[in-house]
Amino acid sequence: MAARPDPVPLLDAGFPHLKSRVIERTGHFYYQDKDDLLWERVRKRLRATGLSDSSAYLTLLEDPISGPAEWGKLEAEITIGETFFFRYAEQFAALRATILPEIIERKAATRRLRIWSAGCSTGAEPYSLAILANEILGESLGTWRVSILGTDINDNVLKAARQARFGKWALRSMPDEQRDRYFLNTGKEQWEVRREFRSMVRFERHNLLSLLDGTSPLEFTDFDLILCRNVLIYFHPDTVTQIVGALRDRMDEDGWMLLGHAEPNPVFSTMMQTLNLPGTVAYRRGAGTAPLSTSAPLQSKATLQDWRPLVPEPRPAARAQSSTQPRLAKAAQKTSFPFLPEAKGDLLGDIRTRANAGDFAAAAVLCGKALATEPLNAALHFYQGLILRALGRSAEAEKSFLKSLYLDKNFAMAHYNLGLLLLDEGKPAPGRRSLTHAAQSVAAMADDHPLDEGDGMTAKELRDLVRIHLDMATPSRRKA
Numbered sequence: 001m002a003a004r005p006d007p008v009p010l011l012d013a014g015f016p017h018l019k020s021r022v023i024e025r026t027g028h029f030y031y032q033d034k035d036d037l038l039w040e041r042v043r044k045r046l047r048a049t050g051l052s053d054s055s056a057y058l059t060l061l062e063d064p065i066s067g068p069a070e071w072g073k074l075e076a077e078i079t080i081g082e083t084f085f086f087r088y089a090e091q092f093a094a095l096r097a098t099i100l101p102e103i104i105e106r107k108a109a110t111r112r113l114r115i116w117s118a119g120c121s122t123g124a125e126p127y128s129l130a131i132l133a134n135e136i137l138g139e140s141l142g143t144w145r146v147s148i149l150g151t152d153i154n155d156n157v158l159k160a161a162r163q164a165r166f167g168k169w170a171l172r173s174m175p176d177e178q179r180d181r182y183f184l185n186t187g188k189e190q191w192e193v194r195r196e197f198r199s200m201v202r203f204e205r206h207n208l209l210s211l212l213d214g215t216s217p218l219e220f221t222d223f224d225l226i227l228c229r230n231v232l233i234y235f236h237p238d239t240v241t242q243i244v245g246a247l248r249d250r251m252d253e254d255g256w257m258l259l260g261h262a263e264p265n266p267v268f269s270t271m272m273q274t275l276n277l278p279g280t281v282a283y284r285r286g287a288g289t290a291p292l293s294t295s296a297p298l299q300s301k302a303t304l305q306d307w308r309p310l311v312p313e314p315r316p317a318a319r320a321q322s323s324t325q326p327r328l329a330k331a332a333q334k335t336s337f338p339f340l341p342e343a344k345g346d347l348l349g350d351i352r353t354r355a356n357a358g359d360f361a362a363a364a365v366l367c368g369k370a371l372a373t374e375p376l377n378a379a380l381h382f383y384q385g386l387i388l389r390a391l392g393r394s395a396e397a398e399k400s401f402l403k404s405l406y407l408d409k410n411f412a413m414a415h416y417n418l419g420l421l422l423l424d425e426g427k428p429a430p431g432r433r434s435l436t437h438a439a440q441s442v443a444a445m446a447d448d449h450p451l452d453e454g455d456g457m458t459a460k461e462l463r464d465l466v467r468i469h470l471d472m473a474t475p476s477r478r479k480a
């Protein structure tokens with residue numbers, strides 16, 4: 001049967017200009033190669049406004065009187081607001097066990113707590129923080145001034161956030177008992193956040209890009225904690241770095257930041273202190289080159305393990321079962337090369353210390369030395385790839401990742417980082433292939449299986465990340 005012609009032309013001549021304005025204004029570089037998806041959303045606004053093409057619509061957007069309201073409607077159309085309470089259990093565990101107790105202890109004199117949920121969508125994230133603050137502060141909550149700011153570019157989600165009513169889906173991770181303590185059942189499978197927790201949270205419209213052009217409100221400052229999760233995945237990597245830097249500047253001197261469970265980004269570790277908490281990475285304001293002060297209140301707690309953004313600490317449990325050891329053993333069987341576990345441990349420690357202090361050149365030299373004694377160590381080649389990438393030596397980094405994969409073809413994090421590198425290098429086809437291999441190599445693993453050299457990343461998180469990157473790297477694919 002012959003395909004029916006599409007009654008609406010796919011794109012019009014003014015669309016490219018409209019698209020670049022949309023990306024420029026929202027940061028959503030995601031749409032760069034997704035004309036059909038963006039067009040579908042723009043078309044809804046064309047229908048609503050009765051305009052016939054992109055150029056007429058852009059004229060409306062640029063109109064000083066009606067433009068701002070129409071921008072709001074278009075922004076609401078093109079943003080993706082999936083969220084739910086206590087999303088990323090590991091991050092909320094870190095907030096409960098380490099981050100909030102550290103802040104509360106340090107702020108005991110002023111009893112003032114300032115939190116910003118940037119890109120908060122319908123409010124599940126800031127309300128989860130209010131609930132958590134209440135649970136931690138207990139009866140002393142009343143003696144504290146806790147202010148939680150939720151911001152978003154999308155007016156519709158902010159309206160819903162202020163109503164504070166949620167359905168089962170947004171509450172899916174909460175036990176009934178906790179839900180009943182913090183919400184009122186309003187019937188029809190809807191629950192409303194109780195007034196005392198709503199009063200801790202306020203919402204404001206805010207475009208993260210305004211942090212870069214000086215128009216962001218100056219009172220958005222001195223935050224003890226900033227969460228900006230699952231927002232920056234849609235932005236160009238350079239914009240991400242700039243926004244993370246600007247958010248850092250809005251933090252209190254000792255403030256904390258949690259980003260989405262993203263791929264290890266060596267740049268962030270040069271901008272901030274990076275702390276590995278169980279299952280997640282947290283950032284603290286600081287030069288990024290000095291380790292956390294040994295006098296920090298919770299430094300001795302087991303949860304503040306180390307200072308290691310770029311080169312992950314070996315995970316003892318996972319490492320004992322599989323990891324590098326079998327990789328080395330397998331390789332050694334093939335070639336009779338000596339297996340040097342102790343030496344490897346020391347060298348890796350030194351490499352980590354250097355890399356995590358931002359001294360990538362020294363880390364690369366040490367890695368080279370380590371590889372001279374252990375040329376069949378897949379993990380070392382992988383770390384060398386990460387370090388070379390941080391140094392901007394992409395071609396060499398690519399070779400290092402390939403070597404680690406030659407030694408262990410199922411090394412998921414190597415496939416993944418190679419894929420990201422290739423995409424960055426403008427090589428979409430091999431980049432997508434590597435990402436697909438990464439997902440395939442963890443396909444049979446349980447969701448919570450921690451990945452070797454994954455810095456706490458689980459099999460499910462990698463599968464999810466690969467899906468997002470493939471989606472962004474493949475013009476014809478759509479966001480689910």
Ligand SMILES: C[S@@+](CC[C@H](N)C(=O)[O-])C[C@H]1O[C@@H](n2cnc3c(N)ncnc32)[C@H](O)[C@@H]1O
Pocket residue numbers: 026027079080081082083084087118119120121122125151152153154157206207208209228229230231
């Ligand atoms: C996927 S939701 C994440 C919600 C929440 N942070 C979480 O992780 O559950 C992303 C949110 O970021 C918002 N967003 C997208 N671009 C933005 C921008 N330029 N400035 C502020 N918010 C933005 C979207 O409107 C959306 O509500």
